[in-house]
Amino acid sequence: MTLNVYNTPLKKKKAFEPLHANKVGMYACGVTVYDMCHIGHARSLIVFDVIARFLRKKGYDLTFVRNFTDIDDKIIARANSLGTSYRDVADRYIEEYRTDMDILKVRPADIEPKATDHISHIIDMVRILEEKEYAYRADDGSVYFSVSRFRGYGKLSGRRTEEMIAGARVDIEDLKRDPLDFALWKRSKEGEPWWDSPWSKGRPGWHIECSAMSTHFLGATLDIHGGGRDLIFPHHENETAQAEAALGAEFVRYWIHNGFVTIDGEKMSKSLGNFMTIRELTKDVHPEILRLLLLSRHYRSPIDFSNEAVNSARQALVRFYEMLDRVNHSPAEDRESRLEGLVGTFSRDFDEAMCDDFNTAKAIACLHDLTTEINRALDQDPKISRKDQSALKASMGEVTDIFGVFGEEPGEFLEAMKRGSVQVTGLSEQEIQGLIEERNLARKTKDFKRADEIRDTLKAKGIQLKDSPEGTAWEKI
Ligand SMILES: [Zn+2]
Numbered sequence: 386m387t388l389n390v391y392n393t394p395l396k397k398k399k400a401f402e403p404l405h406a407n408k409v410g411m412y413a414c415g416v417t418v419y420d421m422c423h424i425g426h427a428r429s430l431i432v433f434d435v436i437a438r439f440l441r442k443k444g445y446d447l448t449f450v451r452n453f454t455d456i457d458d459k460i461i462a463r464a465n466s467l468g469t470s471y472r473d474v475a476d477r478y479i480e481e482y483r484t485d486m487d488i489l490k491v492r493p494a495d496i497e498p499k500a501t502d503h504i505s506h507i508i509d510m511v512r513i514l515e516e517k518e519y520a521y522r523a524d525d526g527s528v529y530f531s532v533s534r535f536r537g538y539g540k541l542s543g544r545r546t547e548e549m550i551a552g553a554r555v556d557i558e559d560l561k562r563d564p565l566d567f568a569l570w571k572r573s574k575e576g577e578p579w580w581d582s583p584w585s586k587g588r589p590g591w592h593i594e595c596s597a598m599s600t601h602f603l604g605a606t607l608d609i610h611g612g613g614r615d616l617i618f619p620h621h622e623n624e625t626a627q628a629e630a631a632l633g634a635e636f637v638r639y640w641i642h643n644g645f646v647t648i649d650g651e652k653m654s655k656s657l658g659n660f661m662t663i664r665e666l667t668k669d670v671h672p673e674i675l676r677l678l679l680l681s682r683h684y685r686s687p688i689d690f691s692n693e694a695v696n697s698a699r700q701a702l703v704r705f706y707e708m709l710d711r712v713n714h715s716p717a718e719d720r721e722s723r724l725e726g727l728v729g730t731f732s733r734d735f736d737e738a739m740c741d742d743f744n745t746a747k748a749i750a751c752l753h754d755l756t757t758e759i760n761r762a763l764d765q766d767p768k769i770s771r772k773d774q775s776a777l778k779a780s781m782g783e784v785t786d787i788f789g790v791f792g793e794e795p796g797e798f799l800e801a802m803k804r805g806s807v808q809v810t811g812l813s814e815q816e817i818q819g820l821i822e823e824r825n826l827a828r829k830t831k832d833f834k835r836a837d838e839i840r841d842t843l844k845a846k847g848i849q850l851k852d853s854p855e856g857t858a859w860e861k862i
Contacts, residue, residue, distance in 0.1 A: 423653065455475035526584050544622075
C-alpha cells in the first residue's frame with residue numbers, strides 16, 4: 386500500500402517519497418521548557434509519536450529529532466519570578482516533560498537536542514547568512530534576517546507580503562530595517578544569560594535554533610517537518626527562509642501540521658481557566674483513553690475536548706478491551722479457523738487507513754467493525770481455534786505498536802476501569818447513590834419524568850442503572 390501524505394504548502398496529499406530510498410529524517414518542534422505541558426502539547430506529541438511508529442512499521446529507517454527550546458524570553462521571565470537561573474527552570478521542565486511522556490506512552494525521539502547545546506551550530510548558520518547578505522547586524526549587536534532578500538518568503542503559509550506586514554510586531558527597541566525582518570541573534574540585556582558571538586554577547590532567536598539543529602542532524606533537506614498548525618507562520622516560514630538561504634537546498638519535502646485542541650468548544654487559555662495540564666488530566670483519565678480520544682479525529686482536524694469526548698473514548702476503549710478479554714477467555718481448541726478472513730480484512734483496512742495520510746479516525750472505525758464481527762462470531766459459538774486466537778492477538782499487537790493502546794492485560798485493565806470509573810465520570814460514589822435514591826423516590830411517587838431524567842443524566846456520564854427486586858445497582862457503561 387502506498388503511503389500518501391498531506392503536504393501543507395501544496396494543500397494536498399502526495400505519495401510519500403523520501404530523498405534517500407527508505408531512509409527518513411523527521412523533525413518536530415519540541416516544547417519551550419518553562420511550564421507544564423498541556424493537552425494541546427499532548428496532541429502534537431501523540432500525533433508525531435504515532436506517525437513515527439507507523440513509518441517504522443512500514444519499514445522506513447527513521448531518524449526522528451525533537452528539540453527542546455531551553456533558552457527563551459518566557460524561560461528567563463520564569464527564572465526571574467522564581468529567583469533562580471534559566472538553567473534550573475529549563476532542567477526542571479525537561480524532567481517534567483519526560484515524566485509526562487512516560488505517562489502518555491509517547492516514545493522518546495531518537496535525538497532530543499537542546500538549543501543551548503548547539504550555540505556554535507547556530508552561530509555558524511547566522512554567519513553564513515551574513516556572508517550571503519541575507520542577514521545584517523543592527524547597531525546594538527543583534528542580527529536580523531532580511532526577509533525581502535529571500536524570494537520564496539510566504540511559500541509555506543501562502544501569505545501575501547501585505548498581510549504579513551499588517552501582522553508583524555514592531556517593538557520600539559527593535560532596530561530592524563523592515564517590519565518583517567526577524568531576529569537571528571539577540572544581544573542580551575543586563576542580567577540575562579549570554580553566549581559569545583562575532584556580533585555581541587547574546588542568545589539565539591527562536592526560529593534559527595530549529596533550522597540549525599534539524600539540518601545539523603538530518604542534512605540540508607528533511608523528509609518530514611512537523612508541528613502544530615499555529616507554528617506555520619511565522620516559525621516554520623522563518624525556519625524555511627533561514628535554512629534555504631543558508632544551505633541552498635529545499636528545506637522540507639513534507640510539512641505535516643496537526644490541528645488545534647479546544648476545550649468544550651473554546652480555545653484553551655490560562656485566562657479562561659480551562660487550561661489543562663497533562664499531569665492533572667491523567668490523574669482522572671487513563672492515558673490510553675487520552676491517546677484514543679486524541680487519535681479519534683484525523684490529525685489535521687480540530688478536536689474538542691469535553692467530558693462527553695472522554696466518556697465516549699473510554700467506552701470505546703472498554704469495548705475493545707472487553708473483546709480482547711473475551712477472546713482470551715474463550716475455550717481454545719485445535720479446530721479449523723473461522724476468523725482468519727475477518728482478521729485479514731481488518732489488517733488490510735487498518736493499513737489502508739493509516740496509509741491515507743495517517744487517518745487514525747478511519748483506523749479506529751475499522752477496529753470497531755472488527756470488534757462487532759468478533760463479538761457476533763463468539764455469540765454464535767463461544768469456542769475459538771488456537772490459530773484464530775493467536776492471529777487476533779498478533780493483529781492487536783500491531784495496533785498496540787502503532788497506537789500505543791491495548792498495552793495492558795485486558796482483565797486487569799477492565800478491573801481498573803471499574804474502580805476508576807467514578808473518577809472518570811466526574812461523579813463521586815456518594816453523588817451517584819444520592820441520584821439513585823432521588824430516582825427511587827420519584828418512581829414511588831409516580832414522577833416518572835424525573836426518574837427518567839435522572840437515569841439519562843447518569844447514562845450521559847457513563848453510568849448504567851440496573852433495577853432488580855433487590856434494588857438498583859449501577860455500573861459503568
Ligand atoms: Zn521549530
